[in-house]
Amino acid sequence: MTLTDRIAAWSARHRRVAILGWLGLVLLAFLASVLVTGPDARNEEPGETGRARSIMDSQGEYLPVEEKVLIQARAPGRHFGNSPELLAATEDLIAELKRRPDAVTGIGSPLEPGSRPRPGLSPELGSPHVSVDGRSGLVTFKLAWPVEKLNEHFSFATNAVAAVAARHPQVRLAQAGDRSLSGAVDEAIKADLARSHLLSLPLVLVILLIVFGSVVAAGIPVLLTATALVATFTLLSVIGKVVAINSAGSALILLIGVAVGVDYSLFYLRRYREERQSGADDETALRTTARTSGHVVLFSGLTVMLSLVGLVLTGLGVFAGGAIGMTVAVGLAMIASVTVLPAILATLRHRVDKGRIPWLGKGRTAARESRIWSGVARRVARRPLVWGGAAVLALLALAVPALDLKLQDAAAVNSLPRSVAQVDAAIRMQEAFPGAPTPARVVIWQRDQSRVDGMLSGAVVDRLRTQVLESGGLLAEPVTSDRVGNALVVRMPLAGSGTDDTSVRALEHLRHKVIPAAVGGFAQLDAAVSGKTAQTYDFTNQLRDRTPLVFAFVLLLSFVLLVFMFRSITVPLVSIALNLLSIGAAYGVITWIFQYGNLSGLLGFTPYGGVMGWLPLFMFVVLFGLSMDYHIFILSRIRERWTDGLPAREAVISGLGASAGVVTSAAVIMTLVFAVFVTLTSIENKMLGVGLAVAVLLDATLVRGVLVPAALSLLGERAWRMPRFRVGKAGIDRPVRGPRVTA
Secondary structure (H helix, E strand, C coil), X not given: CCHHHHHHHHHHHCHHHHXXXXXXXXXXXXXXXXXXXXXXXXXXXXXXXXXXXXXXHCCXXXXXXXXXXXXXXXXXXXXXXXXXXXXXXXXXXXXXXXXXXXXXXXXXXXXXXXXXXXXXXXXXXXXXXXXXXXXXXXXXXXXXXXXXXXXXXXXXXXXHHHHHHHHCCCEEEEXXXXXXXXXXXXXXXXXXXXXXXXXXXXXXXXXXXXXXXXXXXXHHHHHHHHHHHHHHHHHHHHHCCCCCCCHHHHHHHHHHHHHHHHHHHHHHHHHHHHHHHCCCCHHHHHHHHHHHHHHHHHHHHHHHHHHHHHHHHHCCHHHHHHHHHHHXXXXXXHHHHHHHHHXXXXXXXXXXXXXXXXXXXXXXXXXXXXXHHHHHHHHHHHCHHHHHHHHHHHHHHXXXXXXXXXXXXXXXXXHCCCCCHHHHHHHHHHHHCCCCCCCEEEEEEECCCXXXXXXXXXXXXXXXXXXXXXXXXXXXXXXXXXXXXXXXXXXXXXXXXXXXXXXXXXXXHHHHHHHHHHHCCCCCEEEEEECHHHHHHHHXXXXXXXXXXXXXXXXXXXXXXXXXXXXXXXXXXXXXXXXXXXXXXXHHHHHHHHHCCCCHHHHCCCCCCCECCCHHHHHHHHHHHXXXXXHHHHHHHHHHHHHCCCCHHHHXXXXXXXXXXXXXXXXXXXXXXXXXXXXXXXXXXXXXXXXHHHXXXXXXXXXXXXXXXXXXXXXXXXXXXXXXXXXXXCEECCCCCCCCCCC
């Protein structure tokens, strides 16, 4: 008996214990999430950004939250030199903000005298808070502490801006800054997560009703998946105290949890119904299902979990947290399928087909070979070179745009649609004051950890401002500074969008030329640059350095596991090659859509000329794990036919036809779950949804339906033979067949 045989037999004999034990595990996870309190772990940033964060954390104080308000005339041709309306609105806003000195501090405005005159303006209005063309002004201010009153102070400032805007309808006032931009992103993520929860499981239930034609059979995978997700997220609230798991990662964990949870239950349940329809009694059907589909589910689950471990090798906290979360989700889904599901089936027996849907249920309770996919496999098997070559060319054609793939994270103004008020404000602010919405943060401290005194800090800030004038447009005003504990933090706007090539050049100029020139003359000082641009830059550099290690780990792991599973060398090599083809095609589709901007109106995004830097590696790891579900299930059915005595080519046709129904259903479910992310707000989620959905769709059609039968037909008997050499009197025997592996 295999391990899954023994587990299923125990669960069938102790049905109540198995089911109540699972519910007890979910309840225990929930109680742990309530009882374990404390702050969540913070993500550790890589490179110089991490160094700056470490210094800031050691100060015991927070960096003041800075907000900015853009002031522009709505009518063209107006600027601060000839528009009383602009000056009046600016004076009104400053007066409104000064009403609460306990809430707002450090106000900077276009009314302050500056050192750089603007065209058409008097010297007293030549402030860095006026744009170069004179059309726009910028009011900056800090939200006063304590932290407990930060929300109240932010609300006061936001209401003040809205009140002034209402009194001056001819002037545009647009607010964007540390709190408003991060708040907009957080709200969008929460709304997206809620929407993905709302759409995923109902969609899955509808598909399962069509697949099974029975309310009870369709409800089992949904209930198991829902309880597994409850256990996952409650456990992660405890794990999150030690390992950082961000809110964006929660959406990915949900996506993977729903996809694999439903698929594993579907594989198991479909095989059980198939065995019962073939005449086996309930006990025999359950035992056969455990030995076949149960074995595949266990092996697939372990493969996915081990593949996800590859993300930990990046050394990036956000990937490690996401990998741990997804591993927990997959592990619980796998445990539910091989332990609780047998107990449920042993309890329900024939009642699993209760609640048949009219015009659908009667035909769906019997599992049959797919005539369509059997016909496709037969055609491919007759002319494998022609069909296989055509499929390879099609995938290569889809992959061609990936040759031009440009890895670039979305800036704050690119991530969300412009219909979000804060994003629109940030875009307008970026146009008038490049880099102002998300400036670089230069953290300066004494090497002996003593305080950077006033005279020293003033000298450093003056040097940095001088470097802005000499940067050739790579750096910009306004430059502002804050004291945090003993350290000094200087905000310096960078040219570009925040993540594009111009911003990268500006960051490198700041780090390698400006900082040495401004701080290098003070031997007692040290400095590090952080901020959105620096964070993305350091993250991407470490990711690029570790990517070959992750690729090698996942490819080697997949090869070893498939060799162990099928006792073959050629099948793992073919499977890996086909996976790489489908992933490459998915990369090409993402490039064509998101980098080139095709279908932007239909999908609801604004292209920015790149693809998220983390996406290709993440897709590679996740898809290599998930695609094993289909490959292992299909290949095990084909191998089952071969071990039963069918010729290799006939085994391919019969095995593919027998597995086509359940695999097609699973692929449709997984594609729809991934496609839910296309409906979400941020461009990052849309990229992820399109990429994963396209890869699964290609894997379930061209790869599974054409390339797998073509490759196996060409290989024939060689596909399933593992060299095992025995030396006897007559020499070396022929290779022998490995043990039977079925699904």
